[in-house]
Amino acid sequence: MEIIKGIHQLKIPFPKGMPGDVNVYIIEGNDGNIMIDSGWDSQESLGAFGEGLKADRLKLRDIKTIVITHIHPDHYGLASKVKQLCGAKVAMDKIEAGLISPRYKDFTELLKRVEEEAKRNGIPETELPDFRDASLWMNKFVAPEPPDVLLDDGDRFSNGSFEIQVIRTPGHSPGHICLYEPKKRLLFSGDHVLYETTPHVGFNPQSGDNPLGDYVSSLQKLTNIKVSFVLPGHGPVFNSLNLRVEGILHHHEERKRQIVRALDRGSKTAYQVAQEITWMPEEGGVAFKDLAPWDRRLAVMETIAHLKLLATEGKVASVDMDGVCLYLAKD
Numbered sequence: 001m002e003i004i005k006g007i008h009q010l011k012i013p014f015p016k017g018m019p020g021d022v023n024v025y026i027i028e029g030n031d032g033n034i035m036i037d038s039g040w041d042s043q044e045s046l047g048a049f050g051e052g053l054k055a056d057r058l059k060l061r062d063i064k065t066i067v068i069t070h071i072h073p074d075h076y077g078l079a080s081k082v083k084q085l086c087g088a089k090v091a092m093d094k095i096e097a098g099l100i101s102p103r104y105k106d107f108t109e110l111l112k113r114v115e116e117e118a119k120r121n122g123i124p125e126t127e128l129p130d131f132r133d134a135s136l137w138m139n140k141f142v143a144p145e146p147p148d149v150l151l152d153d154g155d156r157f158s159n160g161s162f163e164i165q166v167i168r169t170p171g172h173s174p175g176h177i178c179l180y181e182p183k184k185r186l187l188f189s190g191d192h193v194l195y196e197t198t199p200h201v202g203f204n205p206q207s208g209d210n211p212l213g214d215y216v217s218s219l220q221k222l223t224n225i226k227v228s229f230v231l232p233g234h235g236p237v238f239n240s241l242n243l244r245v246e247g248i249l250h251h252h253e254e255r256k257r258q259i260v261r262a263l264d265r266g267s268k269t270a271y272q273v274a275q276e277i278t279w280m281p282e283e284g285g286v287a288f289k290d291l292a293p294w295d296r297r298l299a300v301m302e303t304i305a306h307l308k309l310l311a312t313e314g315k316v317a318s319v320d321m322d323g324v325c326l327y328l329a330k331d
């Protein structure tokens with residue numbers, strides 16, 4: 001669908017059996033089209049992509065650049081296949097590019113570190129294998145080719161009709177980028193700011209030590225630019241960026257308060273804290289014990305991210321007790 005003159009949004013479904021879709025954007029230009037994000041590497045995604053192009057009378061061969069906001073499978077998975085089909089160059093942030101191989105190719109070390117972190121954060125022995133391997137199924141939906149172009153914060157490029165500025169927004173992923181079109185004041189926000197859900201920000205071996213602190217700074221970075229429309233990686237386009245940023249910040253403040261309250265009743269591991277939080281507030285709230293293994297892992301990683309931010313704010317402290325990290329409220 002052409003949502004703004006020269007800018008098309010294609011809804012690419014998740015693989016069979018998974019709800020949801022990802023928004024792929026095509027920006028038309030005199031010097032070729034720019035594609036933003038790609039969908040999962042699956043037949044359904046590729047089929048929907050082809051149909052979307054056809055419906056909007058877009059040509060595969062006109063795509064000259066594929067810009068990836070971050071390397072999660074739903075955004076990056078299909079990029080290499082589209083490149084094979086049309087010869088476009090794939091571009092992404094240089095930090096993000098460095099994460100491809102350790103995550104999708106030689107991932108033994110990463111799994112080892114996930115397991116170590118899981119033990120340190122109190123995951124019981126019986127749950128360790130599920131926790132460690134929870135994202136392995138995704139690898140078959142990603143063709144992990146390195147990009148052709150490495151982007152940096154502040155880079156600019158043009159397709160003759162639209163000018164795009166790269167804004168590095170670490171948090172959801174360490175090399176996540178938003179793409180800003182200053183003339184039309186459009187912000188392609190990837191998974192940094194979504195309208196209907198709060199983007200996941202979790203601590204993991206690739207996230208850096210304080211991903212939620214990074215994320216909050218990245219949200220504040222966006223409040224300095226003028227934005228008329230936000231074109232996100234999932235869900236509807238919207239125009240109230242600052243209001244949405246406030247809503248997301250409020251959510252994290254509330255969650256931090258819940259965590260400090262949980263610690264009022266004694267020292268706990270991140271795993272124990274995660275069990276005292278109501279998850280998925282957008283869906284009416286789900287108890288930790290009722291989450292699927294993948295969502296449990298996300299919940300624990302989010303809890304650790306909040307605890308790390310609270311520690312930098314001086315509100316909680318942590319201590320190592322026989323290889324297990326215990327958190328305490330500081331006042």
Ligand SMILES: [Zn+2]
Nearest residue numbers: 072074191233
């Ligand atoms: Zn996504």
